[in-house]
Amino acid sequence: MYQKGPGVFMADWWDADGRRHRKQFATSAAAREHEHRQTALAHAERASREMRLAARTSSTKRSAPKGDAGTIEPAKGKLGVMIPGMGAVATTFVAGVEAVRKGIAKPIGSLTQMGTIRLGKRTDGRSPKVKEFVPLAGLDDLVFTGWDIFEDNMYEAASNAGVLDYRLLEQLKPFLSSITPRAAVFDHNYVKKIDGPNVKKGKTKMDLAEQLRDDIREFKKTSGASRLITMWCGSTESYIEPTEAHQSVKSFEKALKENDEMIAPSMIYAYASLMEGVPFANGAPNLTVDLPVMLELSRKNEAPICGKDFKTGQTLMKTVLAPAFKARLLGLSGWYSTNILGNRDGEVLDDPGSFKTKEESKLGVLEHILQPGLYPELYGNIFHKVRINYYPPRGDNKEGWDNIDIFGWLGYPMQIKVDFLCRDSILAAPIVLDLVLFMDLAQRSTELKGLGIQEWLSFFFKSPMTVPGLYPEHDLFIQLMKLKNTLRHLKGEELITHLGLEYYD
């Protein structure tokens, strides 16, 4: 759904045959409802076609492993990581990579560094490490740069963020101090709670995009990197909905030249990266690359995109618990989630515009997992509330409470309480590392690089991007299976379906 003009809202959906449709409405609610209904119908039609196809082919034998799906170029040379937003998450990630390289800490929480992948039958005993199975860049090959509205280098920014302890930071000081932020593209209207001096100037938003493109080219040259990745770790921007300006490269470029206020800074970074053929991953809930213009550019320039909003604390728990309720057909009447956090992210989210962006991203999860359309008696009437409260004394150490009202056999009610005392950036940093390495893999894979959206990376996001018209998978375990099957597919290994009948032949 997007707004075409004052009082003109366009429902925008894809039918089961992949054809795009648009219909005009006078209110955003009516357009959104129409779009949801048509998307659900298209999905139901596709699902029933798949079932008919499966029924026709179920008696045929499964095929043996095929050859490599396309080719993957080796990870030769340095990989340049460019980070808009050098705050708590970015510094915890970069400091962590350096600590692991120096052998003083372990990359706990990282799928690429610690995860394994089963290949073949359960009886085959083949479970290599993910990083040995697919050709990923090594940690020693990562080089970094970034942009921020504050002038602090990464050592100062990490010290201010207060995530990592002083003793660790002192050991990393020379390295972290050497990474200083480039001047940012920033618009205070999009992040109302902060302002800083390190900001680019330009007559139009197109000028700013050109300056970012210069930065990217300069970094590539001076760092000697053979490949680059942009990883958005900047603040959450105010909530906006797509407009006509975001619908194609042509309309977006016109809007950049006309300083259209609906173009947020994060979109300018994304445009600059994709124009330079650099993949872009979005760790915040902003629209950023979740727009037709970015999909068009990503496909055209073979620069993958993915997002949005790292799945770290409370939503991680939600996407673990909700699938369990659905698996056991337990009903849900309410889910009340509240948080306290005191870092800069918490301060930014204290602004209603930024909070709305985050709220939208957090709320979608339950509906997609529980499918109230299919299970109206169990999930047709859920009260779902998400609150985030800025509470400075806690810093980055967030506390998230969930009160979950469920019901079981004959409708008898029960309650579950979750109290997660987590560390926001400690949970986010390994996700950043995995996204950097997997997005680099995608740009080297002939099969993946031209697809645009990398849905197989949904595992890392609260609000995963999908091709328009396709609902996202939120269930953490389906997401993990999707990710690992994608890796198996890339390497020509048999996909694991967990059917398992062959063990009893």
Ligand SMILES: NC(=O)c1ccc[n+]([C@@H]2O[C@H](COP(=O)([O-])OP(=O)(O)OC[C@H]3O[C@@H](n4cnc5c(N)ncnc54)[C@H](O)[C@@H]3O)[C@@H](O)[C@H]2O)c1
């Ligand atoms: N930590 C988590 O668990 C988590 C989970 C999901 C999403 N996120 C998102 O990740 C992002 C980073 O989180 P954080 O805790 O590091 O926040 P932070 O406030 O510590 O860091 C964000 C940085 O971005 C900078 N910034 C803002 N606008 C910018 C722009 N236009 N260009 C360049 N820099 C800009 C700010 O100055 C700040 O230094 C936030 O959007 C947050 O919502 C974090």
